[in-house]
Amino acid sequence: MKPLQAKLSQYTVPQQAKAAGIYPYFRAISSEQDPEVVINGRRVLMFGSNCYTGLVNDPRIKEAAIEATRKYGTGCAGSPFLNGTLDLHKKLEAALAEYIGKEDVMVYSSGFEVNLGVVSTITGREDYILWDEQDHASIIEGRRLSFSKHFKYKHNDMESLEKQLQKCDPDKIKLIVTDGVFSMEGDVADVPKIVELAKKYNAAVMVDEAHGIGVFGEGGRGVCHHFGVADDVDLIMGTFSKSFASLGGFIATDKEITNYLRHHSRSYIFTASITPASTAAALKALEIMQTEPEIQENLWRNTNQALDGFRAMGCEIGNTSTPIIPLYIRDNFKTFEITRDLLDEGIFVNPVVSPAVAPHDTLIRFSLMATHTPEQVNEALEKIQKVFRAHNLIS
Secondary structure (H helix, E strand, C coil), X not given: CCHHHHHHCCCCHHHHHHHCCCCCCCCXXXXXXXXXXXXXXXXXXXXXXXXXXXXXXXXXXXXXXXXXXXXXCCCCXXXXXXXXXXXXXXXXXXXXXXXXXXXXXXXXXXXXXXHHHHHCCCCCCCCEEEEECCCCHHHHHHHHHCCCXXXXXXXXXXXXXXXXXXXXXXXXXXXXXXXXXXXXCCCECCHHHHHHHHHXXXXXXXXXXXXXXXXXXXXXXXXXXXXXXXXXXCEEEEECCCCCCCCCXXXXXXXXXXXXXXXXXXXXXXXXXXXXXXXXXXXXXXXXXXXXXXXXXXXXXXHHHXXXXXXXXXXXXXXXXXXXXXXXXXXXXXXXXXXXHHHHCCEECEEECCCCCCHHHCEEEEEXXXXXXXXXXXXXXHHHXXXXXXXCCCC
């Protein structure tokens, strides 16, 4: 065996979990991503999706993707910088700029690439990036690639953020980067206070709205609009792989910033463009989110039903106030066991263990869609109560 293979072969954690019958990843779904999905020929309730709007199986979006494929083909065969820009991409960018209320939008081929390409690019060697300790991995990777100085602040702790801002040279660029809704814990960033501190210390603000768009704000515009501070946030990021029921991502900001990014952001320049089908799907989802407020109403009905149920059950759910509900287990092995047992009961949820969270913060991530019925939410609550009692997590 060669040295590389010999070294990597020492990693046997997945094999150990498989041998114990609790390996929870890569569970193959053989149906549409709906409130019910098919796994191993059996229908189970899906409470692990990020499509909060439930639009991922909407026939109007499917048809838009099919028509775009007929017209443009299956791919762009190049990056936006060279041969990969379609008039359809420009149409989506213009629609998003109007929707978010910014001068310009750039569409990337994934949400991860947005954060990677923006955070790593827009500040220089003498500048500063200040980031929440629970920011998404894509933000963390972006700041790792940046040559700027990095200051981490405690999760959603504005006193900690201010202390880090005070360490910065007042004459240099300071960029505060935060998730709007934190993807594992489901809590919401204190964006108004972040904006207040940014004004006090002459800093710029970037908010990742991946899990906020489609959930908060009028027409699902996100946390920044929900708090009324979107005009004061310099960069608003979004992804199409969640509420937009597609694939890709965007950054909405000023034209001066997009002009620089279009010519310097490596994950934009050196990656093939988002496919025509994905572009058309996102554009149709955007239209639907703005014209059908009942989608958000249904989502919040389901969310409040689930939150009330888990609290009454005695589950530990942290500070969430969103369709992302963490059910804290605080043990890696037991988290995997419970995920398996819930799937046996017909409930699909996602295990979140270290290093995605600290070892003492392992959890089951339960997430809701607008298309769940109250009966499906109740069924999930009943079966989770049964499994949690069996594992002595609740009385």
